[in-house]
Amino acid sequence: MYSYFISVAMLISAYFIYGKYLEKNFGVDSRDTPVTTMNDGVDYVEINWKKALLIQFLNIAGLGPVTGAIAGAMWGPAAFLWIVFGCIFAGSVHDYYAGLISMRHSGKNIPELIGKYLGKGAERFIKIVTVILLIIVGIAFITGPAEIMKSYTGISKEIWLFLIAIYYIIATMLPIDKIIGKIYPIFGASLIIMVVALMASLLIKGYSIPEVSFQNLHPAGKPIFPFMFVVISCGAISGFHSTQSVLMGRCLKSEFSGRKAFYGAMIIEGIVALTWAAIAIAFFGGTEGLAQSGGGMVAISEISKSLLGKAGIILVGFGVIALPISTGDTAFRSARLTIADAVGIEQKSFKNRILVSAPLFLVAGFMSQLGFTTLWRYVAFTNQILATFTLWMCTYFLIKNNKNMFVTGVPASFMTGVMTCYILMAPEGLRMTGSVPYFGGVIVGIVSLVLVINKNKVSKNTGYLKEA
Template identity: 30%
Template sequence: MSALVLLGIAIIAFVIAYKVYGGFLVKHLDLDDSRKTPAHTMKDGVDYVPAKAPVLLGHHFASIAGAAPIIGPVTAAVFGWIPAFLWIVLGSIFIGAVHDFSSIVASIRHKGKSIGIIIDHTMGKSGKTLFNIFAWLTLVLIIAVFANIVANTFVAVPEAGTASMLFIVIAIVYGFTVYRNNFPVIIGTIVGVALLLLSIWFGIKFPLVLSFNQWITILMIYVIVASIAPVWILLQPRDYLNSFLLYGMMAGAIIGLFFYNPTIQLTGFGGFKTNLGYMFPVLFVTIACGAISGFHSLVASGTTAKQIDKETDARIIGYGGMLIEGTLATVALITAAMLTKGDYAAAIGNGGPVALFSTGVGSFLEKISIPHSVGTTFTSLVVSAFALTTLDTATRLGRYIFQEFFERDSANGSVAKNLGTNPYVATIVTVVASGLLALSNWQAIWPIFGSANQLLAAVALLTVSVWLAKIGKNNKFTLYPMIFMFAVTLTALAQLSYKNLTLADAKLSNYVLGGFGVALFILAIVLIIFAIKTLKKAHEEHKGFSV
């Protein structure tokens, strides 16, 4: 079968879903542009900053994309391209996009605060405390994983290190010229993207060769600064400009794919049990960001909701952003599915998922007159740039969550300041914990990260379901996906925790990760109990309404 058929089915399904199911969600979430968003009512020039929909979509998409929608589908292709493809398409439409969209809306209605604060309002302070612990532990895992991905990529492709450092400088200049000196956005964007392309050329000419530990140190210092700096100076402009690189890579890959027209050669169904484990639950936690990811809810309620200009923008940014990511995941799957089983196994063993994807996209770009080596290097640079984006966004979110955990109301109703709410303390504690974990065995971190991340998605869906029930609205479109995600992730987390804690040659890192898993499992169960009690109470308050 032609890979174009696979891509065509995905794109058509996503377009129809955005129009039909996206419209259904707009109605049931009651979006209204007459309501002022937190970006306006709480504007502070640091975190709460109104952004136009295209700019915010760029930031949001760059933050949620990273390397996960590439690594997940390529890795999960071992189960066969059919189950992987079905999970990407159906998961994106009915679970992932709903999760992202509803998380943004719920946060907007709660002053742009995180899922933890929404839990506080719906399930009480104990629920908020448990969630903040849960979310912070998950973010520490995420930061550790992506620090490893970025550092390893920079070691393997030193050109990416040079280019990524230059990207940061360009973003800062863009932030000052456009946001502080009112330079025209269109002209600034054209110049900014041109400079990004120039920095890629510069990186190829002058690669920055450093060791893994050196890159980890540099990255940890960088994310400390990026976490505290105002969003307009780095986060917004860097993510916005970088999004054009990803859009360009995706567009080039799709156009090249039409000319290449590869045939699907990989096995359609690779078996219910593979070297990764059983299809249920492993497939559903391996392909995370390409179908649903709990990290998205933290981005949605942590940074995106603070920048939404008007409520209806949530549809294109939340629902649409996830469908774009589903398209990227489909392209990633095709780069694996066009290989034979033997070639796929060899590629995974030699270079890993990112190298396989970069080589595949390089082959597509070659069909539109871009040399294969240039296309492969460019793709590697783009992937590393977005992994870096996820890294500093996750650090900022970790800082928010840490501060919220220590927030206490003062006598006059304002938030009392203490050591825990200090942004510098919150950032340093988060980064030090993540950095230490990043220096351990990252291959062992990835499976736990996947399970914890997807469990976070289940908790976010649970939170939105409770919120909708409490205000008397239908919540079935979040409730049913939530039940499925809890079934998947609790099973996966239990299996992985047991494996790490019972290994005959277990190392300290295995015990730490096993302990992480047990802690997350227990916290999730307690939150479920809190939610069930709240749902029952909401059902009694809204007679005749089914929750």
């Protein structure tokens, strides 16, 4: 029980302590931001930091810190450690610096920034990865709610797919302040209130949250490394978040708002993920009970109804329908902007927005025939690959600006090791067994950091002009 509250305290403290250091390290100042110099009334529209915080939180959350945290809880309280330290030193830094660097470069999307700092080959690769990730996230968050609504109403999945898709098209095409800027802050605040209500009910009803442990309690014996670090993405670190930081980075009037909107939103998401992981373990009496529950949507439904009664039914409806839809439409919005930037089509014109969006939704319509589970299997890999490249991009930005590069370089190296091991070991990877995947991950992770440290030394000896 104490571990949970200590973990929450650490996350909140990190915002004021480590977040403040990161702000100073980056060197935020009062220069004009993209929304001041490039306001187009569509994607570059001023939004105050309070609304931006709640929109960013909702955009990066959806069901990620709920379903991902529940899946990660299968390893037991060890999940608490990754959520806390991953959120503080990897995910929050990733989201914050991705947003700030985009603001320093006229609101450019992540692939273009990766191309600037890591080279054109990396840019081409990440453009493909990013668009695939955004489309899959968007489709998964059409398919999931549609399947749930079918079970609730008896109306066919195809009709719900059509209705949700119509909303996505409207939300993707309209200026960001028309729907997203008005409704999403309310949804974001509601999600926070619901999580607090669930935890309060859990404690009032006498459930016991286990203390932090390094022990692997996964019922199937699946290794903690690298699988838990990929399964728990939202709440620890997620590449998808960088695409959403760009959206809000185009709307903030001051760089000083970045810590509140980006680092703050990720800290809140870490608390949400930590809370759901704790609730899942406590409610089902451990990982064996959690495994028998069926996990995912089934576990969410049972927990919510049991802890909150009739209000829980509303929570389930809101959680599995409204939240994923709100994340799905911003995924498509990010995909539209990424494609538009890649091919050089400005988006102030409504006609141009249709030109880019039409083929995007045609592809999405075809892929939506796949089930939610099938789609979601491909999210984890592309998501963490994007996060790894984004961290390295941030690291090279810091090197070129003579800043402390270790704040992003160390988590980038760690994630490089995680993804290397995952590719070597995972069923959708090379399926290698034994110690080779672990050695491979450790070696590649360390070597990558050593090379960047050497790059940093060279830059200090030769001197770099500041990039921004």
